[in-house]
Amino acid sequence: MTRRPETQSQRPDDPLFDVPQIAALGIDGLLVRFRAGESMEANRAALALRAALEADPITGVQETSGALASVYLRFDPAMDVREAILSALRERLAAADWARAPLPQGRRLWHVPASFEGGDAPDLGAIADAAGIAPEEAVAQICAAPVRALALGFAPGQAYFGMLPARWDIPRRAALVPAVPRGAIVLAVRQLIVFAATAPTGWHQIGRSAFQPFRPSRGDETFAFRAGDELRLHPVGGAELREIEADDPGGMGGARAEPIA
Incomplete structure (x- = not known):
């Protein structure tokens, strides 16, 4: 059954408007x-x-x-x-x-190494406490399955990935953090972001990657992520991430993409 546009009602058992x-x-x-x-x-x-x-x-x-x-x-x-x-x-x-309806063609699954240790993950302990689990289990759950790039926004090439399971419906901070680094992995309201540039945020930094989602020197590939792409984070140690960073000055940070059938 098709939906006709422009009504204001919403069924309580339907996550969508009755019609767009x-x-x-x-x-x-x-x-x-x-x-x-x-x-x-x-x-x-x-x-x-x-x-x-x-x-x-x-x-x-x-x-x-x-x-x-x-x-x-x-x-x-x-x-x-x-x-x-x-x-x-x-x-x-x-x-x-x-x-x-089918999702857009040409989507890709991105595999991105990330460190969840020490200064790379200043808020991991707090969000694990909020979820009622140990930090190690928090990392395992967050990295367990791919999440979809729901939309891009806030900064060039920056994607909002979701939705994580309900236990990760953790609110944003009450006050802004002055800056998180490019590549920071942040979490709030069941979503993840890989920060495309150093910027202030009200989200929680739980890890860091060496990946650069915004690459202005790459022409048609300036934006790595497209809406509809998927992301799978792969935990690595902090020292290993720094080795990846040193060996890959082009900004891929050990990431790779594969087509989604």
């Missing part, structure tokens, strides 16, 4: 939302819709971008295209069950 919502965003944009918060189903819908719009653009749409559970479409407000775009968008939304 379309809202105006400024004078030159439309926002399609599949859920008010995050869920893997809503993220799949957002990824699939954006991929479909990129593969077969709606006339008049100049740009699309994706978030955790929504897709943004930008158009030229000087052109009389808004109503035509709305009509075409409603047709697209009604034509498929986006929460069950």
